[in-house]
Each structure stands twice: as C-alpha cells, then as structure tokens.
Amino acid sequence: MKKILTAATLGAFAVFCACSKQAEKAGTPAAPEAAATRTFTVGFDAEFPPYGFKEGDEYKGFDLDLAREICTRKGWTFVARPIDWDAKDAELDSGSIDCIWNGFTMQGREGQYAWTPAYVDNSQVVLVAADSAAAKLADLAGKTVAVQTDTPVQKALQGKDEEKPEAAALGKTFKNIVVTATYNNAVMELESGAVDAVALDIGVAKQKMADKAGKFKMLEEIIMKETYGIGFKKGNDALAAEVWAVYQAMLADGTVDKIAAQYGIDSVIK
Numbered sequence: 001m002k003k004i005l006t007a008a009t010l011g012a013f014a015v016f017c018a019c020s021k022q023a024e025k026a027g028t029p030a031a032p033e034a035a036a037t038r039t040f041t042v043g044f045d046a047e048f049p050p051y052g053f054k055e056g057d058e059y060k061g062f063d064l065d066l067a068r069e070i071c072t073r074k075g076w077t078f079v080a081r082p083i084d085w086d087a088k089d090a091e092l093d094s095g096s097i098d099c100i101w102n103g104f105t106m107q108g109r110e111g112q113y114a115w116t117p118a119y120v121d122n123s124q125v126v127l128v129a130a131d132s133a134a135a136k137l138a139d140l141a142g143k144t145v146a147v148q149t150d151t152p153v154q155k156a157l158q159g160k161d162e163e164k165p166e167a168a169a170l171g172k173t174f175k176n177i178v179v180t181a182t183y184n185n186a187v188m189e190l191e192s193g194a195v196d197a198v199a200l201d202i203g204v205a206k207q208k209m210a211d212k213a214g215k216f217k218m219l220e221e222i223i224m225k226e227t228y229g230i231g232f233k234k235g236n237d238a239l240a241a242e243v244w245a246v247y248q249a250m251l252a253d254g255t256v257d258k259i260a261a262q263y264g265i266d267s268v269i270k
Contacts, residue, residue, distance in 0.1 A: 039077045042067045043097035046082035047182040049207045050263035051103040054082075062203075062263045063101045069255060070246045085182075086150055092233050099243070100231040103201055105152045107226045108161055114237045116244040118227035119256075121268050123202045124153040124167075126219040127209075129190065134197065137221045141173040143196035146186035149179050152226060153199045167224050183208075191215065199223055203265050210264070227270070 044052035044064065052061040059080040071078035083091050091097045092113075105122065106115060126145075128134045134143070147154040156164035157171030171177060178195055180186040187208050189195045198205075205218050232240040250256050251269075260266040 037075065037077055039079055040067070040071050040074075041079040041081050041097045042099060042101045043081050043083045043088055043091050044100070044102035045085050045182065047184040048102055048204065049211075050203055050265060052080075052082075061102075062259060062265060063103065065259045065262075066247065066250070066256065067101055069250060069259070070243060073246055073249075074242075085148070092231075098232065098239065103203065103228055104231050105226045106229040106231075108152050108155065108163075109231070112234065113231035114234055114240045115232075116230040116240050116247070118229050119247065119270055120203075120228035120265075121270055122226050122228055124156075124199060124223040124226065125202045125205050126221075126223065127187070127190065127198045127200060127205045127216050128196065128219065129193075130214055130217050132196070132217070134219065136219060137170055137223070138173075140170070140197055142175050144176045144178060144194075145171075145174050145197045145199055146178040146180055146189050146195040147199050148183045148186060149181060153223060154179060156224060157199060164224055170223065187216075203263075203268065206264060 042064065044059075044061075046052060046054050046059060048061070050061055051063045052059065054060075059082065064080050067080075068078045070076075081091075081097050083097065088100050089112075092100060100113070103120070103122070106118060126134075126137065126140065134140060145157070147157060152161065153167070154177070155161045156167035157174070157177055159168035159171060161167070178186075178189065180189065183198070183200050183204050186195070186198045186200065190198050191212075202218075202222075205216075209216050209218065230240065230243065247256070256269060257266055260269050
C-alpha cells in the first residue's frame with residue numbers, strides 16, 4: 001500500500017510540473033511574483049526655500065513634503081534628488097528623475113513638458129536692503145539687479161520673453177543684470193552690497209526676510225505674475241495625471257493647506 005501511494009503521489013507531482021511548464025510557455029507564470037515597489041524621484045533645487053532646501057541632513061520644503069505624502073499614499077519609495085538647475089532637462093531626459101518639482105514656473109515652458117495643472121500662484125518681486133531708498137520699481141533705474149540663472153524673470157528682464165514687454169522695458173533701465181547660480185548666491189550678493197536688488201519669487205523673498213529679520217524689504221510693486229506646476233518628461237502624461245489625482249485628494253482633505261501653512265505660503269495655493 002505504501003509503494004502504491006508513493007507512486008501515485010509522484011505521478012501527480014509530475015503532472016503538476018508539466019502543467020506549470022506549459023503555462024509558463026503560454027505566457028502565464030505558475031506563481032506570479034508581487035509587483036516591485038515604484039521609486040518616485042523628484043528633481044529639485046536644494047537652495048530654493050521654502051519649496052526645497054536642506055536642513056541638517058534632511059531635504060525638506062513645501063514641494064518635497066507634498067511629493068513625500070503622495071508617495072506614502074501610493075506606496076511608492078520617495079527619492080529627493082538635488083540637481084543643477086541648468087541640467088534639469090538633461091536629468092529628466094535621462095530618466096534619473098521622474099519630474100521637476102520645485103517652484104517650477106509654467107509660463108514660457110508650456111510645450112516643453114507634460115505638466116500638471118497649476119497648483120501655486122506666484123509673483124516675481126524685488127528684494128532690497130532694509131535701508132535702501134528704493135520704494136518702487138522705477139527706483140531701480142541705474143541699479144545692479146541679481147537674478148537666478150534660467151528663470152522666467154531673468155529671461156523677461158533681459159528681453160528674451162516676447163510676452164513680457166513691461167519686464168523687458170524695466171530691465172533696460174538697470175545698470176546691470178547679474179546672473180547667479182542660485183537665489184542664495186543672489187541674496188548673499190545683496191547682503192554684501194555687491195548688488196542693489198534681487199528679482200525673485202515672492203515665496204523665496206518672504207522666506208529670506210523671515211530668515212534674516214530686519215535685513216531686507218520687498219518692494220510692493222511686482223514685476224510679473226506666473227504659476228507653478230509639476231513638470232514631467234514630455235509624453236509622460238499618465239504619470240503626471242496619476243500624481244495630480246493624489247494631489248487633488250490631498251487638497252480636498254486639507255493636507256495641502258496644512259503643509260503650506262507650515263511654510264507660510266498658504267495664501268498662494270490655487
């Protein structure tokens with residue numbers, strides 16, 4: 001009886017193996033593996049507070065906190081990758097990052113990326129020393145103004161944006177436009193007296209004034225208005241839509257406003 005039972009068992013096992021191999025040949029695995037966890041890599045400027053910056057050993061900021069929460073809800077692994085802003089397109093095209101998410105202005109770049117809808121209303125403003133006599137944009141005539149490289153305000157002030165003739169006219173009144181690698185560098189130039197003013201995003205300007213109380217002031221007149229979006233590689237509309245769907249859920253349940261309030265920018269959320 002024992003021998004007969006063993007033979008039957010072996011026969012059944014042989015049939016199972018044969019069926020499994022046939023299933024694999026047909027394209028249906030006998031025992032499917034669990035799907036690997038997706039890694040979501042965000043490219044950002046690490047010197048762009050309050051949207052992205054380094055504090056101690058940690059990268060944080062409004063945009064990074066949003067991305068981190070989206071990954072938590074999706075079950076993705078979040079990776080914050082600081083990049084050279086001039087190399088952002090190369091990073092995106094190579095696949096080393098999934099998106100550019102760091103106070104990324106949409107205007108002038110509309111056809112270059114797969115965009116989400118705008119999520120922040122932004123204005124380009126001017127920061128000057130607290131004791132500066134400048135009170136309005138016209139007071140910058142004959143002054144040296146710093147900007148960050150490859151930003152819409154740089155292009156507008158230098159007359160490279162045909163849709164911003166007012167900004168181009170303003171730029172022509174300056175003595176000089178100094179282009180720096182980061183806004184941090186531009187503000188350091190202002191603090192040292194090497195430049196008279198910095199043209200930058202309003203959120204960054206407010207952050208700088210908060211960081212160094214009494215050092216700077218912001219002119220009331222703005223240079224121009226714009227909006228921020230999340231930029232994905234052109235053609236990657238599916239991932240952009242997937243991320244945006246989670247963002248909308250976070251907006252609806254109050255998470256976006258809560259994170260924005262931590263950085264003092266809740267008034268600019270769309």
